[in-house]
Amino acid sequence: ASWSEPEQVDQIFQALRKGLKDYLEIHQAEMDFLSSQQRETKRNSRLGFLYDLEKEIRAVERYIRRLEFQISKVEELYETYCIQWRLCQGA
Helix, strand or coil: CCCCCHHHHHHHHHHHHHHHHHHHHHHHHHHHHHHHHHHHHHHHCCHHHHHHHHHHHHHHHHHHHHHHHHHHHHHHHHHHHHHHHHHHCCC
16 A cells, blocks of 8 residues: 555555454354353263364364454554554654
8 A cells, every 4th residue: 555545544454454353253252152062061071072162162262362463463553554654744
């Protein structure tokens, strides 16, 4: 993006952040579902299924952390862009 087009950069940033946050919401909902399944399984003590479920939960947790990290990096990059743009404009 050109330094002279902050509106376009803003649109791209907003779309990217919204997409990442929507994706994060989906995975958090999946995490809630898996956690409730885990609680139910512990009551019924199905150990083999519980082990697989815990592996899946750990994988989703790692993915959620990566998404949160990506969102923070996108926000940081956008903030840096805004500062640089203002400096170029003589603010």
